[in-house]
Amino acid sequence: MAQLFNRRPASRIKASPARIAFSIANHIVLILGAALCLVPMIHILAVSLSSPGPVAAQRVGLWPIGFTWSAYEWVVGNPDFLRAMGVSFLRIGLAVPMSLFFTVITAYPLSKEKKYLRTRGAYVWFFFLTMLFSGGLIPSYMIVLATGLIDTIWALVIPALTWQVFNMILVLNFFRQLPKSLEEAAYVDGAGHWMVLFRVYLPLSKPVIATITLFTAVTHWNSWFDGMIYMNFPENQPLSTYIRNILQTLEDVRLTIQDVSLIEFLNNDTARAAQIFVAALPIILVYPFLQRYFAKGIILGSVKG
Amino acid sequence: MKTLFRLVTGFAVLLLLAAPVFATGADEEAGAPARTSTTDESPTGPYEPPISVSYHAFHQPAQDFLEGDSFEDNLWTRAYSDELGVELSFPWSAQSGDAYRQRLNIAIATGQLADIFSVSPIIFGQLVEDGRLAPLDDAWEYMSDDGRAIMEWSPVTRIAGTRDGVLYGIAEARGPEGKNLWVRQDWLDALGLDAPQSVAEFIEVARAFTFDDPDGNGQDDTIGFGISGELDDALQTFFSGWGGYPISNFWVESGGQLEYGAIQPGMREALRALRAMFEEGTVDPEFGVKGEGELYDDIAAGRVGMYAGYFWSPLWPLNALKGEDPESDWVPVYFPSPSGEPAPEPLDLTPGEFWVARADFPYPEVLVKMMNLFLEYQDEQPEYFNQIDANGEVLELFHLAPVQYNTWRNNVDAAAAIQRAIPVGEILPEHGVAPASMFGAEQAMLYATGADTTATPWAYHKVFADGGSMNLVRWRMDNDGYLENAFFGPPGDAWLRHGQAINDLVEEWYVKFVTGEESIDSDWDAYIDAFSNIGGAEVTAEVNAWFENQ
Numbered sequence: 001m002a003q004l005f006n007r008r009p010a011s012r013i014k015a016s017p018a019r020i021a022f023s024i025a026n027h028i029v030l031i032l033g034a035a036l037c038l039v040p041m042i043h044i045l046a047v048s049l050s051s052p053g054p055v056a057a058q059r060v061g062l063w064p065i066g067f068t069w070s071a072y073e074w075v076v077g078n079p080d081f082l083r084a085m086g087v088s089f090l091r092i093g094l095a096v097p098m099s100l101f102f103t104v105i106t107a108y109p110l111s112k113e114k115k116y117l118r119t120r121g122a123y124v125w126f127f128f129l130t131m132l133f134s135g136g137l138i139p140s141y142m143i144v145l146a147t148g149l150i151d152t153i154w155a156l157v158i159p160a161l162t163w164q165v166f167n168m169i170l171v172l173n174f175f176r177q178l179p180k181s182l183e184e185a186a187y188v189d190g191a192g193h194w195m196v197l198f199r200v201y202l203p204l205s206k207p208v209i210a211t212i213t214l215f216t217a218v219t220h221w222n223s224w225f226d227g228m229i230y231m232n233f234p235e236n237q238p239l240s241t242y243i244r245n246i247l248q249t250l251e252d253v254r255l256t257i258q259d260v261s262l263i264e265f266l267n268n269d270t271a272r273a274a275q276i277f278v279a280a281l282p283i284i285l286v287y288p289f290l291q292r293y294f295a296k297g298i299i300l301g302s303v304k305g
Numbered sequence: 306m307k308t309l310f311r312l313v314t315g316f317a318v319l320l321l322l323a324a325p326v327f328a329t330g331a332d333e334e335a336g337a338p339a340r341t342s343t344t345d346e347s348p349t350g351p352y353e354p355p356i357s358v359s360y361h362a363f364h365q366p367a368q369d370f371l372e373g374d375s376f377e378d379n380l381w382t383r384a385y386s387d388e389l390g391v392e393l394s395f396p397w398s399a400q401s402g403d404a405y406r407q408r409l410n411i412a413i414a415t416g417q418l419a420d421i422f423s424v425s426p427i428i429f430g431q432l433v434e435d436g437r438l439a440p441l442d443d444a445w446e447y448m449s450d451d452g453r454a455i456m457e458w459s460p461v462t463r464i465a466g467t468r469d470g471v472l473y474g475i476a477e478a479r480g481p482e483g484k485n486l487w488v489r490q491d492w493l494d495a496l497g498l499d500a501p502q503s504v505a506e507f508i509e510v511a512r513a514f515t516f517d518d519p520d521g522n523g524q525d526d527t528i529g530f531g532i533s534g535e536l537d538d539a540l541q542t543f544f545s546g547w548g549g550y551p552i553s554n555f556w557v558e559s560g561g562q563l564e565y566g567a568i569q570p571g572m573r574e575a576l577r578a579l580r581a582m583f584e585e586g587t588v589d590p591e592f593g594v595k596g597e598g599e600l601y602d603d604i605a606a607g608r609v610g611m612y613a614g615y616f617w618s619p620l621w622p623l624n625a626l627k628g629e630d631p632e633s634d635w636v637p638v639y640f641p642s643p644s645g646e647p648a649p650e651p652l653d654l655t656p657g658e659f660w661v662a663r664a665d666f667p668y669p670e671v672l673v674k675m676m677n678l679f680l681e682y683q684d685e686q687p688e689y690f691n692q693i694d695a696n697g698e699v700l701e702l703f704h705l706a707p708v709q710y711n712t713w714r715n716n717v718d719a720a721a722a723i724q725r726a727i728p729v730g731e732i733l734p735e736h737g738v739a740p741a742s743m744f745g746a747e748q749a750m751l752y753a754t755g756a757d758t759t760a761t762p763w764a765y766h767k768v769f770a771d772g773g774s775m776n777l778v779r780w781r782m783d784n785d786g787y788l789e790n791a792f793f794g795p796p797g798d799a800w801l802r803h804g805q806a807i808n809d810l811v812e813e814w815y816v817k818f819v820t821g822e823e824s825i826d827s828d829w830d831a832y833i834d835a836f837s838n839i840g841g842a843e844v845t846a847e848v849n850a851w852f853e854n855q
Contacts, residue, residue, distance in 0.1 A: 059606070145415070228407065232396060234400055245366050246366055
């Protein structure tokens with residue numbers, strides 16, 4: 001694509017009014033799209049930095065009114081929030097390296113041509129089917145229960161290894177577009193498969209590794225359902241499950257409990273906004289550093305090189 | 306490749322078929338263990354030796370504790386242990402209603418039910434059919450007199466918990482929510498008006514609140530009567546003034562048959578009244594696209610003059626406005642009706658939740674004994690309900706009692722007691738304020754004596770004091786001001802299939818009629834037809850079959 005643009009003289013691009021119109025429209029659409037994503041986040045930030053009064057009166061838009069750090073002081077001093085955050089970090093620390101390892105060693109043999117691995121098609125279908133069908137909630141729960149993972153951090157890590165099929169296909173396709181000659185040269189020099197994978201393939205695969213690292217980390221950071229189902233007690237639940245619990249709507253509890261403290265708690269918009277923002281912070285911080293690998297990293301299907 | 310594909314899909318399908326087989330675990334069907342402990346017949350007699358009891362826990366987030374306490378070990382678990390000889394445990398704990406339902410469904414499917422737990426009516430019916438719940442008729446014999454009185458006030462709860470003449474579930478009595486009209490008192494004062502008592506006055510006040518700049522800011526930014534497109538629950542009392550009942554699964558008797566509330570002729574008249582107000586502009590022109598949340602935001606922002614609220618509305622959202630605008634003040638009044646009488650408040654007393662015991666649990670009466678302890682402490686042990694900590698914050702401790710048995714009448718009694726105390730200027734023992742209501746009483750007293758007139762004391766005063774919302778609830782109790790749902794059985798199959806669609810239909814047509822998208826005069830029959838076609842006819846037949854057996 002880059003070559004295509006370079007071949008055209010810059011003056012000709014400027015000369016075409018249609019092109020300018022397209023460019024303007026393009027920018028407007030993209031800026032609107034970006035604003036659509038950004039504005040809610042800025043609103044949450046503004047709410048979290050405002051005093052509760054103006055928030056309840058719905059006067060806070062994109063700029064804080066009655067600026068205060070008190071919601072953040074509360075969050076930082078809230079042991080439940082910090083413990084849940086600790087669980088989430090532990091989860092990521094365990095799940096991301098494990099997921100990467102298993103994804104890569106699965107993708108490597110499946111990236112070989114059929115003459116080297118005759119049952120390759122069967123394996124790929126086997127994995128692919130898990131993207132279409134799942135065992136369902138109850139069987140999954142029973143497996144986790146029977147294997148003794150319930151209420152341990154491993155219940156959030158090991159079953160999640162099966163979520164990696166899509167990432168595995170990304171890696172597989174990336175491996176396939178690497179030049180064959182590199183691999184053949186390594187074989188000639190006496191390297192085995194492990195050596196080829198770790199010394200030749202992986203150093204060349206930084207874009208796709210960065211991409212699936214981000215995918216995996218975001219998935220694990222955001223997933224709340226397994227925390228709710230597999231963790232019996234709140235002290236073992238990750239941050240996403242904790243946030244989910246505090247975001248219960250007023251509607252949900254009004255029928256069963258009519259007490260004031262809970263209604264006040266649920267209407268404490270500033271505290272909730274602060275927690276949402278702190279919870280989103282790690283992803284916001286990591287994203288820009290990994291994002292530049294995306295374009296190269298995502299190679300699906302027939303687009304090769 | 307094709308054969309391979311067939312092979313693999315075949316294998317996958319086989320696995321799918323086999324899944325239900327794996328899913329029927331059977332921990333609980335190992336045969337009922339015998340009773341090894343004994344207890345006496347008194348309502349709170351202890352077990353000898355102590356028994357252990359498991360339950361499925363719903364623990365709300367941000368629960369208060371005494372120093373050093375936890376969900377596992379707190380003043381309530383110690384009370385159960387010391388007084389009843391009951392050692393409580395919970396296999397898991399849920400922090401949201403959604404999580405509780407999910408975990409309970411898993412426990413049911415995998416055969417890991419706790420000894421005692423609470424269930425929704427639908428799950429309750431399934432568990433009874435599958436024979437997984439213990440009969441509670443013998444257990445009921447342990448119920449204290451206070452507990453029996455609660456059930457007697459609301460016989461519907463007993464009927465709903467009974468299947469084939471056997472009691473399987475005990476429910477808390479649901480009460481009225483005080484669905485009435487809230488009016489901005491400070492706006493009435495500013496315009497020299499009185500709170501509306503007839504339909505004509507109601508319309509007049511709505512006009513004045515919309516067009517006469519009641520907030521005095523020189524801008525046309527006020528809404529006379531605030532409604533939302535969600536057909537808010539509290540608005541039910543407005544409709545019932547005309548004889549319409551747009552309420553989920555609400556039925557009225559007419560000529561020996563049950564008819565659905567939302568298609569009554571009175572519904573049409575109530576919609577005409579709203580339509581006329583919409584044309585005038587005295588209801589929010591944008592109401593159709595607003596939800597209840599947006600309406601509450603408008604109220605908290607001081608844009609709304611009247612709206613349909615609840616007895617607890619001063620505690621939310623009116624307190625938010627009071628905090629922002631200390632001059633704001635509200636008054637609760639009955640919705641007027643064309644007959645001149647206050648509109649009756651529709652009442653659905655069918656329970657939302659049952660307490661049950663697992664079929665092979667040998668001590669089902671422990672449920673009743675725990676309820677008795679709760680009722681006894683309510684009268685005698687205030688420190689088990691609320692305490693004030695060193696920083697002056699209120700600790701709400703009563704949520705730590707897993708099995709509660711309560712009556713909304715507490716609020717009405719509390720209002721009477723507080724109104725005895727307010728003229729005296731302090732709360733004395735002879736005023737009879739129940740310990741569980743002491744916090745609200747103290748707040749109301751702070752406002753009454755002028756010691757603290759900020760939002761929270763104001764809100765409690767508005768609920769409990771003379772002229773507050775509780776007085777309206779009590780008046781209705783004494784003067785037959787309620788209209789009960791004529792149907793109080795379990796939701797039937799047809800309702801479970803079509804109920805959501807019917808509720809959506811009623812809400813959709815309510816907006817269309819009021820905004821004029823459909824004509825109340827010429828399209829009314831289309832609305833009735835749509836109701837019948839979407840499943841209304843089927844549900845009506847089902848409900849009337851139930852009615853004939855009553």
